[in-house]
Amino acid sequence: MLIFRAIAHLLSKRKIMQTKLSLWLAIALMMFPQIVETLYSPALTSIADGFSVSPKQAAQTLSLYFFAFALGVVVWGRLCDVIGRRPTIIAGLMLYALASLLALLTQQFWLLLVARMLSAFGAAVGSVGTQTIMRDTYRGEELAHVFSIMGIALAISPAIGMLSGSILNYLAGYRAVFAGLTTLAVILTCWSIVRLPETRPINVTKVTVFSTAIMLFKDISIWRNAFLIAFFNICLFSYYQLAPFIFKQLGLPQELFGYTGLLLALGVGLGSRLNQYLLKQQWGSTQLVSLAALISLLSGVGVYLLENNGFFILPMLGIVIAYGLAIPNILASALANYSDRLGTAGALLGMFYYLLLGLGLALSGWSQALGSVLICCGIATVVLSLLHTDQKKKSP
DSSP states (O other): OHHHHHHHHHHTTSOOOOSSOOHHHHHHHHHHHHHHHHHHGGGHHHHHHHTTOOHHHHHHHHHHHHHHHHHHHHHHHHHHHHTOHHHHHHHHHHHHHHHHHHHHHOOOHHHHHHHHHHHHHHHHHHHHHHHHHHHHHOOHHHHHHHHHHHHHHHHTHHHHHHHHHHHHHHHHHHHHHHHHHHHHHHHHHHHHHHHOOOOOOSSOOOOOHHHHHHHHHHOHHHHHHHHHHHHHHHHHHHHHHHHHHHHHHTTOOHHHHHHHHHHHHHHHHHHHHHHHHHHHTTOOHHHHHHHHHHHHHHHHHHHHHHTTSGGGHHHHHHHHHHHHHHHHHHHHHHTTTOGGGHHHHHHHHHHHHHHHHHHHHHHHHHHTOHHHHHHHHHHHHHHHHHHHHHHHHHOO
8 A cells, every 4th residue: 555655646746737537548548458358369269379278278367357357446446545546547557567568478377377367457447447537527417428428439449459469469479469468558558647637536535445345235236237237248258258269169260350359349339329329319227228138138049049150240249239238327327326435336346247257257268158158148137137127116
C-alpha cells in the first residue's frame, strides 16, 4: 500500500485540468483488456507447440488469467477510492507492461503462467478504473447511453486483437505476440500519464471493503447480475479459448481464425446498435437482457449442431449480438444503489463475475466442447433473466 501511495504522490505532481475523461482515452482504456486477451488467443496453438504442452494445458492459461484478473479488479477498485483513479490506472498499466516483458523472455511454462497471471492482474485496472471514472461523471440514463456508445467502440476490439494476434503469430510465433502486448501497454501508459484526469470526488465516503462486501453478499440482484455477466462472457471467451484448436482439428489455417474477429466485431456492433434502438423504443433493461439470453441459447444450439465443420462460426454471430445487447444494460444498472462507494463496490462485483468466468473457462478448457458450453450458459442466462422478470412483477 505504501508503494501505491508513493506512486500516487509522484503522479499527482502533474495536474490534469479536466473534469471528464477524454473520449478517445476512455475508449482505449476500456478496449485494452479485450484487445490484449483476444490478441493472445491466436498464439495458443503456438504456445502449446513451443512449450510442448497439451491443448488443455495451453487453454488453462486463459482460465488462470481471469482468476488473477478477478483479484486485480478488487485491488485496483479499492485503490481507486484510496489513492485516486489516475495513479491506480497508471500503476496497473505499468505492471502489465513488465509482466508481458517477462512472458516474452521466459522459456519455462510455469513462469509463463506466472507472467500471464501478473499481466491479468495489471490489465484489470483498465476495466474497473475506467468504469469508475465513467460512473463518477455520468448517472442514470446518461450512463446507460455512454455505456452503449462504449459498447459500439468495444465491438471492434475483438477484431483488432484477433487480427493483430494472428498476424504477429504468423510472422514470429507467440514471442511476437508478447512483444506486441508489451509495446501496447507502454504506449497506453505514456498516454495516460499525459492525459488521464483525476475524477475522484473531494469528499469520499470512508467505507471498508468488508462492510461493502457484506452489503453486496446480501443483495440478490448483485449475485444475479454477476452470474449473468459471467455467463455472457463465458460464451464469448470460450470461443477465443477453444476455437483455435477446433480450426486446427478441421485443418483450417490459423490466419482464418483471426479473420473471424471481423464477424464477431460485426455481431457485437449489431448488438450494441440494437440496444440503442430498443432503448429509444422504451424497452427496459430487463426486457433487453431477456432477449439477449434467448438469442444466446438459440445460437448455442446452432454452434453445437455445426461444430464439426467450419460453419459453426455463423451462429457465433448470435452469441456476440447477445453479448453486445446484454452487457451494457447489466453494467449500467448493477451498482445504482452504491453511488457512495462505486470504486469498492465495482471492484467486488468485478471479482464475483471474473471468478465465475475463470471457473467457467477452466471447465470449458477441460471439456474442449464449445457447443455444449454455449448451450449450458444459454440455459443459465434464460433462467436468470426469467427470475429477474418474475421478481420485477412481484415488486410493488
